[in-house]
Amino acid sequence: MPNRESPVVRLRGVTKSFVGTVAVSNVDLDILPGEVHAVVGENGAGKSTLMKVLAGFYPDYEGDIFIEGTLQKLSSPRQAMSLGIALVHQELSLVPELTVAENIFLNREPGWRIPGVINRKRTVELAAQVLREVGAKIAPTERIARLSVAKQQLVEIAKGVSRRSKVLILDEPTSSLTAPEINDLFRIIHTLKARGTAVVYISHRLAEVFAIADRITVLRDGVKVESAPVSEWDEPRLVKAMVGRDLYSFFSRSHHYAQKDLALEVCALSRPPHFEDVNFKVYKGEVLGIYGLVGAGRTELAEAICGLASSHAGRILVNGTPTRIKSPRDAIASGIALVPEDRRTLGLIATMDLRKNLSLPVLGRLSALGFVRQRRETEMVEDSIRCLAIRAPAVSALVSTLSGGNQQKVVVGKWLNANPKILILDEPTKGIDVGAKAEIREIIDRLAGEGKAVILVSSELPEILGMSDRVLVMRQGHIVGEFARDEASDEILGACAAGLAANHAGRLPYGEREQTVNGG
Amino acid sequence: MGPKTVPVGQGAVQAAQRMAPTQVALALREYGIYFALLVVVAGFSVIAPNFATMRNLILVLLQVSVTGIMAIGMLFVLLSGGIDLSVGSVLAVAGMISGMYAQREPTAANIVLATAIPVLIGVACGLFNGTLVAWAKVPPFIVTLGTMYAYRGFVVWYRVNPIYNLQPWYRMIGQGTLGPIPLPVIIFFTVAVAAAATLNLTRFGRYVYAVGGNQEAARAAGINISVVKLSVYTISGLLSGLAGLVFTSRLGAAQATSGTGFEMIAIASVVVGGASLFGGRGSVGKTMVGALIIQFLQNGLVMLNVPSTIQQIIIGMIIIGAVWVDSVLRRER
Numbered sequence: 001m002p003n004r005e006s007p008v009v010r011l012r013g014v015t016k017s018f019v020g021t022v023a024v025s026n027v028d029l030d031i032l033p034g035e036v037h038a039v040v041g042e043n044g045a046g047k048s049t050l051m052k053v054l055a056g057f058y059p060d061y062e063g064d065i066f067i068e069g070t071l072q073k074l075s076s077p078r079q080a081m082s083l084g085i086a087l088v089h090q091e092l093s094l095v096p097e098l099t100v101a102e103n104i105f106l107n108r109e110p111g112w113r114i115p116g117v118i119n120r121k122r123t124v125e126l127a128a129q130v131l132r133e134v135g136a137k138i139a140p141t142e143r144i145a146r147l148s149v150a151k152q153q154l155v156e157i158a159k160g161v162s163r164r165s166k167v168l169i170l171d172e173p174t175s176s177l178t179a180p181e182i183n184d185l186f187r188i189i190h191t192l193k194a195r196g197t198a199v200v201y202i203s204h205r206l207a208e209v210f211a212i213a214d215r216i217t218v219l220r221d222g223v224k225v226e227s228a229p230v231s232e233w234d235e236p237r238l239v240k241a242m243v244g245r246d247l248y249s250f251f252s253r254s255h256h257y258a259q260k261d262l263a264l265e266v267c268a269l270s271r272p273p274h275f276e277d278v279n280f281k282v283y284k285g286e287v288l289g290i291y292g293l294v295g296a297g298r299t300e301l302a303e304a305i306c307g308l309a310s311s312h313a314g315r316i317l318v319n320g321t322p323t324r325i326k327s328p329r330d331a332i333a334s335g336i337a338l339v340p341e342d343r344r345t346l347g348l349i350a351t352m353d354l355r356k357n358l359s360l361p362v363l364g365r366l367s368a369l370g371f372v373r374q375r376r377e378t379e380m381v382e383d384s385i386r387c388l389a390i391r392a393p394a395v396s397a398l399v400s401t402l403s404g405g406n407q408q409k410v411v412v413g414k415w416l417n418a419n420p421k422i423l424i425l426d427e428p429t430k431g432i433d434v435g436a437k438a439e440i441r442e443i444i445d446r447l448a449g450e451g452k453a454v455i456l457v458s459s460e461l462p463e464i465l466g467m468s469d470r471v472l473v474m475r476q477g478h479i480v481g482e483f484a485r486d487e488a489s490d491e492i493l494g495a496c497a498a499g500l501a502a503n504h505a506g507r508l509p510y511g512e513r514e515q516t517v518n519g520g
Numbered sequence: 521m522g523p524k525t526v527p528v529g530q531g532a533v534q535a536a537q538r539m540a541p542t543q544v545a546l547a548l549r550e551y552g553i554y555f556a557l558l559v560v561v562a563g564f565s566v567i568a569p570n571f572a573t574m575r576n577l578i579l580v581l582l583q584v585s586v587t588g589i590m591a592i593g594m595l596f597v598l599l600s601g602g603i604d605l606s607v608g609s610v611l612a613v614a615g616m617i618s619g620m621y622a623q624r625e626p627t628a629a630n631i632v633l634a635t636a637i638p639v640l641i642g643v644a645c646g647l648f649n650g651t652l653v654a655w656a657k658v659p660p661f662i663v664t665l666g667t668m669y670a671y672r673g674f675v676v677w678y679r680v681n682p683i684y685n686l687q688p689w690y691r692m693i694g695q696g697t698l699g700p701i702p703l704p705v706i707i708f709f710t711v712a713v714a715a716a717a718t719l720n721l722t723r724f725g726r727y728v729y730a731v732g733g734n735q736e737a738a739r740a741a742g743i744n745i746s747v748v749k750l751s752v753y754t755i756s757g758l759l760s761g762l763a764g765l766v767f768t769s770r771l772g773a774a775q776a777t778s779g780t781g782f783e784m785i786a787i788a789s790v791v792v793g794g795a796s797l798f799g800g801r802g803s804v805g806k807t808m809v810g811a812l813i814i815q816f817l818q819n820g821l822v823m824l825n826v827p828s829t830i831q832q833i834i835i836g837m838i839i840i841g842a843v844w845v846d847s848v849l850r851r852e853r
Contacts, residue, residue, distance in 0.1 A: 308740060329742040338740070346740045351733035351800035360730060361741040363723045370722045414741070 006069065008033045008166050008198050009054065009085070014063035016053050023049040025222040026063070031167060031198045036189060038201045038213035038230075041242055042460075046222035047202045051169045054200075055087035056080030068166070086160030087169040094144045094152055101127030101140035104159045130162040134188045150181040157188060161197075168192060169200040174208060175294045179498075186212055204242075206235055218242055243462070255449035257286050257469045262320060263453035264336070264422050266305065269314030274300035275477035278314070282422065282453040287444065289468030290457045292497050297477040298457045299341050302426045306338035307331040308346070318422070332361060335421035339411050339428055341457075347411035350400040354392050355381045357399050357410055361418045384413040389439060405436025412443060423447060424455040429463060441467060461490050473497050549849040553794055553809050556842065560813055564820035571820055578700065584815040585708035586611075586767045587782055588808060591789035592715045593759030595807045596752040598790050599719070601732040601799025602653060602660035604753060607760040607786055609671035610645045611779030614638035614764030616675050619683040619774025622690035634690055635765060642761020643754055645671060650753030654746035660753075668783065676776045683774040694770025704766045711759065716804040728752060732799025789814055792842045814839075 007030040016024045024046040031037050039047050053061045059075040066072070067083050074080050077087075094103045101124045102109075110126060112119040127140035136154040144152060153173060160168045170189075174182050189199055189212060203209055209216060210230065217227040218241040225241045261284040269278045275297035282288045292298050304311040307325040316323050318334045325331050331338070340346035348357055358381045359366060366377050381395055388409045392402055399410055408428065415423065425444065429437040444467060448454050458464050464471055471488045473481035473496040481496040548555070565572035590607050597604045614637075621634035645667065652663040696703045719725035730738040731748045739745050763782075768774045793810030795802025814835060821831045 306740075327742075328740050329744065332742040340740065345734070346737050349730050349733035349737050349800070351796075352729060356726060356729070360726070360738075360743075363726055367723045370724060372721060372723055372726065374721075 007031055007066075008068055010066040010069075011050075011054070012064040012066070014050065014053060014061055014065065016049055016058050016061045023222050024053065024061075024219075027219070027222075027224045029217060029224065029227070031200060032215075033166065033198050034193055034196045035214045036193055036199045036201055036212050038203060038209040038216045039219060040202075040204060040206070040209055040216060040238070041219035042204065045219040045242070047219055048171055049222075050219065051087060051171055051200065051202060054080065054167075055085055055169060081163060081165075084164070084166035085169070086163055086165035086167070087171065088153065088156040088160060088173060089171055094155060096145040097143065099141050099143055100131070100138055100147070100155050100158075103144055103155060104130060104140075104162050106159075108163075126162070127158075130158045133191075134158050134161055135184070135191065136188070150177045150184075153177070153185070154188070157185075161192065165197065167198045167200060169202070171202045172204075173201070174203065174205065182208070206238055209238075210235070253445055253467065255285065255287075255445050257283075257448065261285075263318070264305075264455075265317040265320070267315040267317065269301070269304060269311050269316065271300060271304050271309065271311045273477070275304075275474070278479055280472055280479060280482075282455055284421075284453050285448055285451045286469045287448045287454045287456055287467050289464040289471040290455060290474060291461065291464045291471055291493050292459065292474035294459060296474040296497070298474050299426055301474070302338055302340075302424045302455070302457055305331070306336055306424060308338070308340075332418055332420075335419075337361075337415040337418050337420035337423050339408075339415055339423070339425040341426040341430065343407055343411045347414075348399050348407060350398065353396045353398055354385075354390070354402070354410060355395040358384050358414050358417060361414055380417060384417060388413045388416075388443065403432075403436075405432035405439070408432050408436065408440060409443075412440065416447075420452065422453045422455070424457065426457040427459065428456070429458070429460070461493060464488075464493065465490065475499055549846070552845070552849065553792075553806050553813075553842075557809050557813050557816070560816050560820070564816065564823070568820050568823040571823055574700075576819065576823075578702065578705070580812070580815050580819050581705045581708075582702045582770075583819065584811050585702075585704035586763045586770070587785045587789065587815075588708045588811045589711050589759050589763040589766065590756075590782055590786040591793075591807050591811050592711055592804060593756035594783075594786040595715070595790050595793075595795060595802055595804060596719075596728060596755045597660070598787075598795050598797060599728050599732045599799060599802050600749060600752045601735065602749065602752065603664060603787070603797070604649065604756045605661070605664040605783045606645065606649060606667040606671055607756060607763075608779035608782035609668050609675070610642055610757055610760035611764040611767060611782060612776055613645065613671050613675045613678075614641045614761040615768035615778050616679055616683070616774045616776060617641055618765050619686060619768050622686045622768070622774070623683060624687065626687060626689040631689065635693070638761045638765040638768075639758060640761070642757040642759065642764065644757070645760070646754040646757020647750065649757065650750035653753060654749040672776075672780075678776075680776060682776070684772070686769070686772055686774070690769055691772050692769070694766050694768070695772070704770060707762070707766060711762070712804055712808055719804060724748070724751065729800055732796075732801075734800070785811075785814065788839050792839055794846050810842075813842075 009031040011027055011029040014024060014027045015022065027050060039050070041047050049058070052058055054065065054074065056074040056077040056079050064071055065074055067085070072083060095106065098106070104127045105123050109118040110122040111117070124140045131138055131140060134154065134157055136151070136158060138147065138151050138154060144155065147155065157168070157170070173185060177185065192199055201209070201213060213230050215227065215229050216233050216238065218225040218238065220242060262281060263284045264282045266278055266280050270276045278301060280288070290298050300309065303309045305316060305325070307328045307330050310326060316325055318336065323334050325334065325336070344350070349360070355377070359377050363372060366373055366380065384390065385392070385395070390406050390409045390413065392406060399407055402410065412428070428444070429440050432440070441463070444454055444456065456464065456467055465488055468488070469485050471483045471493060472479050473483070473493055475497055480499070483492065570576060590611070594604055594607065618634050618638040621630050621637065624630045649664055649667055652658050653660045692703070694704055698706055719728065727738065727743050727748045730741065730743060731745055735745060764779070767778060771778070789811035790802060790807050791797065791810070792813055793802065793806035793808070795807065817835055817838060818831060821834065826834070
């Protein structure tokens with residue numbers, strides 16, 4: 001039996017850098033058997049990177065990792081697994097066309113009498129046993145593609161358990177789970193803990209962390225801030241450790257939003273199953289925050305307004321004129337631009353340089369007879385780099401070599417060049433460092449000051465509260481609340497997003513609502 | 521120099537030594553292909569006596585021009601993230617129908633028909649490929665594999681027997697020269713310059729790179745992806761049709777079997793030239809160098825009396841080696 005007191009994993013001075021950025025810097029960490037160890041921090045704090053080092057994904061880390069007291073050089077996920085470390089990814093890594101049992105025993109299939117032939121019956125039996133152990137009610141013969149995300153996650157956990165892993169790392173396991181599913185997960189975590197398995201729980205949801213963790217370690221900007229038993233933490237202290245300063249100090253907000261010139265109106269917009277009957281208005285010079293949990297339909301809504309996905313029903317009015325938006329081109333022509341949540345798939349073209357990325361949406365304006373006017377392009381690109389303080393070695397540098405924050409500025413810059421009247425930013429500060437976050441927020445503030453209508457979609461409460469003039473809350477595809485700046489608070493928005501409280505103002509006729517807001 | 525400066529100097533030297541490999545790798549990545557061409561040419565110049573002559577150089581350029589023109593068309597398609605396997609068959613269809621008019625008297629109508637028809641046929645074939653890829657959303661590999669068979673089947677059905685009695689005026693295109701330089705070489709270089717200008721200077725060229733680099737981001741940036749895709753297959757078809765005209769004229773015969781396997785030479789040229797099969801990366805200059813490397817190898821091996829079977833083995837291995845070296849140099853630290 002493992003000694004309850006000696007750490008199963010001991011990290012000493014672990015550092016991992018990517019081209020141009022240090023993601024994890026000199027981190028010490030002890031993981032004890034039978035303990036749930038929460039690692040928390042803001043997006044981009046280095047939690048996932050650290051765990052990927054531990055799971056063998058980044059063989060070029062620096063520092064020492066001891067597993068059960070022995071110094072190990074973790075050079076591949078396979079090796080980490082054989083040492084008893086299992087990582088359940090934020091992005092699941094199951095093969096959708098195979099069954100649950102086949103996935104659990106992928107690459108370790110029980111053999112049959114003839115070598116190389118899989119013993120299917122035994123595979124299913126073993127899988128059923130593991131699934132019973134973790135208390136998951138899933139048929140081992142079901143195909144993964146037919147399971148909900150929550151059940152897929154349980155399969156991932158079962159996979160880790162079936163390897164008799166000593167350390168199970170759960171990376172943001174609840175990001176797409178409902179409340180009862182989260183309870184199931186917690187029950188399983190307790191079972192594992194009782195068996196002496198160390199569970200590393202990565203999250204930025206504080207309530208969950210307090211509910212499940214025995215010990216909490218906070219990372220910020222790749223550095224370990226503090227590690228202590230859960231009893232020594234309380235929520236304000238944890239938040240302060242995560243954010244590193246007073247919560248609102250780094251939200252610059254200088255624009256004064258007063259006038260009510262309508263910029264965009266969305267009427268009864270629906271795109272089942274993502275969202276239904278969404279109504280709202282945005283005014284010139286306003287920052288409208290849209291808050292909600294992951295999966296509430298915010299990204300899908302933003303994509304529908306920008307023509308990336310077609311909406312099923314409803315109307316969009318730009319400056320009071322009904323506008324048909326069937327493609328991103330239509331949206332751009334109507335002065336609507338989206339800074340997408342996932343900049344790598346929708347925002348940037350990694351094989352192109354900084355210059356070409358920045359000018360892509362506006363080449364039409366920069367061209368004469370189909371030829372790109374190089375000098376005008378250069379001027380515009382240099383302007384963008386200066387205005388947004390993009391730090392890059394040269395305009396001919398590939399965007400993939402820039403840091404996350406600078407990549408995000410390129411995406412923002414490219415859309416600002418298109419000179420939109422309405423700018424939608426979906427999680428604009430996700431996965432970038434604190435300094436760049438502040439800069440992006442400054443830019444948002446400046447844009448509102450210039451009279452643009454800004455829609456800020458975010459799941460970071462401080463960001464929503466610090467930036468927005470008005471906040472909409474989405475839950476399960478519906479707008480469930482609308483709050484003026486001075487009405488909104490952490491508790492109210494959080495409760496509303498979780499469905500514990502509702503403000504049905506969002507469903508009131510808009511005229512009445514405005515009066516209320518103005519009167520308040 | 522005081523003793524204290526020594527460690528500083530050493531540090532600088534060490535820093536330079538650490539820097540050197542990555543900079544060499546960077547330079548190799550950028551210019552390695554030209555270096556490889558140089559090595560091939562220099563190597564054969566030493567071991568094959570008649571290799572380094574003006575006559576042979578012009579011969580190699582003449583030999584490379586047909587597949588070179590096709591490779592440039594292929595570059596557009598590969599840059600957009602697609603592939604065109606039908607180019608050899610398009611060459612045969614275009615060449616055969618061009619040959620039908622090239623038997624006739626040199627009236628203005630016949631001259632125009634014999635030269636314009638192959639190009640138009642190429643455009644039509646390319647449009648068909650492009651429509652299926654862009655709007656029916658059938659994977660390009662499947663579409664052009666299918667049309668590779670279909671276009672070839674069509675031309676064999678249309679006329680099995682070769683046409684040999686092509687008029688002298690028509691043979692001029694493939695066999696004539698301007699000064700010492702064969703006309704096909706001039707056509708090849710003209711196409712290359714036009715293609716390079718299109719890819720580097722025009723909005724459309726940017727869109728081709730963008731679509732191949734990240735289709736979803738290109739769409740989000742307001743680019744009409746279907747039009748870009750349709751265009752690249754049309755360009756590939758057009759250039760294959762033009763290659764059909766040049767090839768038929770140079771050969772002095774129109775054959776239903778012409779161009780068999782040329783799609784592979786075209787793809788190999790582009791890929792040896794450092795382009796990515798996944799799109800977004802590649803250039804006209806390097807494609808020409810890639811085509812030249814393959815042609816010089818063939819030419820030099822013939823001069824050394826290497827049997828054609830062994831030639832194939834060597835060239836096949838060199839294609840794999842070239843792409844492997846490129847991927848190694850490209851790998852991030």
